[in-house]
Amino acid sequence: MTEKFDLLVIHLREIREVTEMTGSVVEFASTESAYLEMPPIYLNRGVVFKSVGKCSVSLVEVTRDTRLTQDTVKMKRLVGYCGLILAFLLSCTEQAQEQRKAVFSQGTDCTQIKVRSPKASSGVYVIKPPGVKTPFKVYCEMRPDGGWMVFQRRIGEAVSFNRKWAAYKNGFGNLTGDHWLGLKRIFFLTKQKTKKWTMRVDLWDHEGGSAFAEYTNFKLGNEKAAFKLHVGKYRGTAGDAIRGAYPGIDQNGYGFSTSDRDNDGCSPCIFGDIAEMKCSSRRSGGWWYSRCGSASLNGDWHPGGDHIGWASGLYWQTWKTPLYSVKATRMMIKSV
Structure with a gap:
C-alpha cells in the first residue's frame, strides 16, 4: 500500500505543488512533454521522478518497502535537476510547435x-x-x-x-x-x-x-x-x-x-x-x-x-x- 504524498509536478510553463494525489503515475496536464535520460531524482516524502517513455515525464510513487527519505538527496541537487528539466521541456515545446506547423x-x-x-x-x-x-x-x-x-x-x-x-x-x-x-x-x-x-x-x-x-x-x-x-x-x-x-x-x-x-x-x-x-x-x-x-x-x-x-x-x-x-x-x- 502507498500513502498520499505531496508531489512536485513539473509543468511546461511552471513548477507547481500538487497535494494529496495517489496512483502509480502522475502525468503532465499539458500535451507538450519531453523524453529525458537521467537517473531518478528522489524528492521529499518518498517520491521518485524519472522518465518513462518518449514525450512523457512522470512522477512515480514509492512504496514503504523502498524506505527512501528526504535525506537521500540534498535539496540543491533537486533544484539543479528541476532547472535542467524545465529548460529541456521548453526546448521540446518549441520543436513540437515547429513540427506542428510543418505538418499543417x-x-x-x-x-x-x-x-x-x-x-x-x-x-x-x-x-x-x-x-x-x-x-x-x-x-x-x-x-x-x-x-x-x-x-x-x-x-x-x-x-x-x-x-x-x-x-x-x-x-x-x-x-x-x-x-x-x-x-x-x-x-x-x-x-x-x-x-x-x-x-x-x-x-x-x-x-x-x-x-x-x-x-x-x-x-x-x-x-x-x-x-x-x-x-x-x-x-x-x-x-x-x-x-x-x-x-x-x-x-x-x-x-x-x-x-x-x-x-x-x-x-x-x-x-x-x-x-x-x-x-x-x-x-x-x-x-x-x-x-x-x-x-x-x-x-x-x-x-x-x-x-x-x-x-x-x-x-x-x-x-x-x-x-x-x-x-x-x-x-x-x-x-x-
Missing part, C-alpha cells in the same frame, strides 16, 4: 503539396490520403510538371530488395536513399475514385545515359487481388517494358510476386533449356512478373564493370539488352 502545411499527396507551395523543394514530407487513419512520410520529387511521390529508388547496394511479401506490403529502406514505400500505401493512394495517377519510371545506365517511361491511369488492386498492376497509355524513351519486348509477357494486369507469394503465371516458364517455376527466384526481389516479363527493377544491384551477364539485376529490356543491369532507378506517381 502538408497535404494528401505530393501533387497537392506542390500546388499549395509552388516553390517547395524535393524532400521528405508527411501526407495523409483520404481514408488513411495515420499520416506517413514519403519522398516528394518536386519537378516543374508537379509533385511526384517516389515509391521506389535504387542507387546502390545499401538495401537488399530480396525480401518477402510482408516487407513489400509494408515498405522498407531509407526514404532519401534506396527504398520501397509499400504496396499497401500505394494501393490506398491510387484507389481514390476522384483522382487519376500517372506513373513515371526513371532509369540511368553505367555510361551516363538516362531514359524514362510514363504510364497514365496507374493503380493497384487490393491485397486479395495481389496488388494487381494496372497501367494505361505509355510514352517515353525507355520503351514499354511493362507490356513486354515480345507477346505473352505483358505485366499489365498481373499481381505482385515475391519468393513466398507466387502470382507470375509460370507452371513452369521455359527459357531455352531452363524451366523456371518462380520468376522471383531467378530475378530476385518482388515484382509484377508475367512469365517473368521484360521489366524487373527490384533485383540485385550490380556495380559498374560487373553489371552484365546477371539474371538477377535491374532490368528494363526495351531499353537495354536482357542481361544489362542498370545503375539507378526511380519509380514515382503523381495525381492528375
